Amino acid sequence: MVSKVVESTPSAIEGVCRRILSELEAKNFNQDGIFAVHLAVEEAFLNALRHGNKMDPNKEIKIDYLVSGEKIEIFMTDEGNGFDPDVVPDPRCGENLYKPEGRGLLLMRSYMDVVEFNERGNSVRMVRYKERPRLKKNLNQTQV
Amino acid sequence: MVPVKPRISVEYAENAVIITFTDEKILEEKDIQALQESVMSVVEQAERINIILDFCNVRFLSSAVLGLLIRVSKKIYEQDGKLKLCNINPKIYEIFxxxxxxxxxxxxxxxESAAESLSAED
Structure with a gap:
């Protein structure tokens, strides 16, 4: 497991993200997989930065990741109080569709095979398999 | 083609203003803020403005850009204008x-098809 700690600034994820993506390329993940992980990492980082650490430059964000020939597993942990992911409104419904924010978690869940939070809600674990389970692929295309 | 700040180019066509995002990746907060200011400065040039946003160069964006698009669209509709998006690559279209x-x-x-749709609506 590679472990990195970065400051709470928008550009801090850039270097870590670049390293993760190059490891995915080295393990022959396809372009769809690389795009998906890139998007999920960016969205998770944005959530940690804005909602977790509330842009406080004195707080840090920890990123742990492990790339194997089968999957990538990423943990992203902020220093915030956490949140309950089950009460986040669905950005696809009603008036939420017209709101400028609130789509990050939906995208993380759509592009990764596993997205789960610790009890406090300040640490997310995400997994994307190199060969995606067929069920998950179909689920993404389902219109609710 | 008139360059407006670094992140967009603007072309004044017959029935619309075509704004092309010049960056391949649109990610960082400050980039998105700069982009929004650039686009809004064009939108605010006239009431009932027709805008075509051309994504031909864009290969990656985050949900923060979707927020920008919603804010821009609200401004355009407040001014009784119209907004069309085009040239969105398949991976980005999947996000939409x-x-x-x-x-x-x-x-x-x-x-062309975005401009034709505006002509048909006029």
Missing amino acids: KITRLTKIFDIYEDV
Whole structure:
């Protein structure tokens, strides 16, 4: 497991993200997989930065990741109080569709095979398999 | 083609203003803020403005850009204008589909078909 700690600034994820993506390329993940992980990492980082650490430059964000020939597993942990992911409104419904924010978690869940939070809600674990389970692929295309 | 700040180029066509995002990746907060200011400065030039946003160069964006698009669209509609998006690559289009923003944005294959749709609506 590679472990990195970065400051709470928008550009801090850039270097870590670049390293993760190059490891995915080295393990022959396809372009769809690389795009998906890139998007999920960016969205998770944005959530940690804005909602977790509330842009406080004195707080840090920890990123742990492990790339194997089968999957990538990423943990992203902020220093915030956490949140309950089950009460986040669905950005696809009603008036939420017209709101400028609130789509990050939906995208993380759509592009990764596993997205789960610790009890406090300040640490997310995400997994994307190199060969995606067929069920998950179909689920993404389902219109609710 | 008139360059406006670094992140967009602007072309004044017969029935629309075509704004092309020049960056391949649109990610960072400050980039998105700069982009929004650039686009808004064009939108605010006239009431009932027709805008075509051309994504031909864009290969990656985050949900923060979707927020920018919603804010821009609200401003355009407040001014009784029209907004069309075009040239969105398949991976980015998938993001629009997942978030169901395909329901609130008019998306066309290219600039020509977006412009034709505006002519048909006039």
